[in-house]
Amino acid sequence: MELREDVSRSPRRRVVGGVALAAGAVLALVATRLPLTRQDIRFPEGASWYETGLWGTRASSDIGSVLDPSPVRYGVPVVVAAVLLVVTAALVLGARRLPDRFAAPVNVGAVLAAFLLTGSGWTVGQVLLSSFRNEESAFATVTTSVREGVWVLGLACVVALAGGLLVQAWPVRAAVPPPERGVVVHRLPDDSGGPVIPVPDDTAGGDR
Amino acid sequence: MRSRLGLFALLAGAVLTLVGALLPLYHQAYRLAEQLEFEVTAWNVRTITGPQPDSDEFRSSVQYGIPLAVAAGLLVLAALFLRHRRFGAVARFLAAGVPLMLVGAVWTILQVYLRLAQGNRRADPITLTSPGLGLWILAIACVVALVGGVLVQRVPDQLERAPEPEGPVVYRLPDSEEHEQVS
Secondary structure: OOEEEEEOOOHHHHHHHHHHHHHHHHHHHHHHOOEEEEEEEEEOOEEEEEEEEOOOEEEOHHHHOOOOOOOOOOHHHHHHHHHHHHHHHHHHHOHHHOOHHHHHHHHHHHHHHHHHHHHHHHHHHHHHHHOOOOEEOOOOEEEEEEOHHHHHHHHHHHHHHHHHHHOOOOEEEEEOOOOOOOOEEOOOOOOOOOOEOEEOOHHHOOOO | OHHHHHHHHHHHHHHHHHHHHHOOOEEEEEEOOOEEEEEEOOOEEEEEEOOOOOOOEEEOOOOOHHHHHHHHHHHHHHHHHOOOOOOHHHHHHHHHHHHHHHHHHHHHHHHHHHHHHHHHHOOOOOEEEEEOHHHHHHHHHHHHHHHHHHHOOOOHHHHHOOOOOOOOOOOOOOOHHHOOOEO
């Protein structure tokens, strides 16, 4: 059977992809409001805690005053990626109202937004790994734990990437439709004026 | 031609990323009683002046190099498989997305640098931070990879139109001798 390359544009798959892109954006925005890691510090005379998020840090009142007043704003690329995801999700879900020529740029935009989120999320993860330490000494015990922000951000990346994959028009191998039954007449190029030869269809069976 | 240029841009983006990760992202100079100056790459911290530790180059606590190296590897994979019959579409998907993954990683590093550089604006700064060559090269890598990613994408016309056959077209007409000619 002869095969030809075609592209699949399943409307239902595109809708699921668009919803996944939107869900990825919402999860990313939720992650910016949640703590990523928490450090509990126990002293002989008390305890303190310190949480790191995408917009800065939060701490118990006793160490709050000594915290850096202008922390690293890791949330900036995450929020930009979330906004791009929202825009591409809206374009994917409203694609029927858009001219066909916008389909390919929208598909590429979905991939760009999902990968931007993944790249920034992963690099923030590298920073968090460096702050992970558990220490025990006579002066203090430090325990670091992962908080819900990490899981929500990770899920946002996975969901957004899945959305980016689903909205693509992937090539599929489609079978060429079988030739029509009966006599097929081929018009030969550069043969004007000459005879046209009728050709029997082998698949017609029983006509001969 | 367009696709070949894109392929080279993807490979160049990968090489620039690997080179940028090895070069200093930023320099920091501490103005303490004793001068301390060091530079940070995506993998290591290198002491330039100051009390020498065991080695004057040691592993950085934040390994920015990992996502950068993975992005570079994926760019190379995308470039290699662009013309593959089976994986060409996956390669184009990666070629579109991985440059933005690179942008996300470099942008996060930039956020760290911007925070450190805020210290320069104090009236009597204790630390002075300046960008390194690595940060600039990573920025160029992002642009080059993005251009490559765009150039290798198929425009809608290429998707829809079957390739035109070259030369004369010959049709094999089975059993033509058994049939009468029709004028």
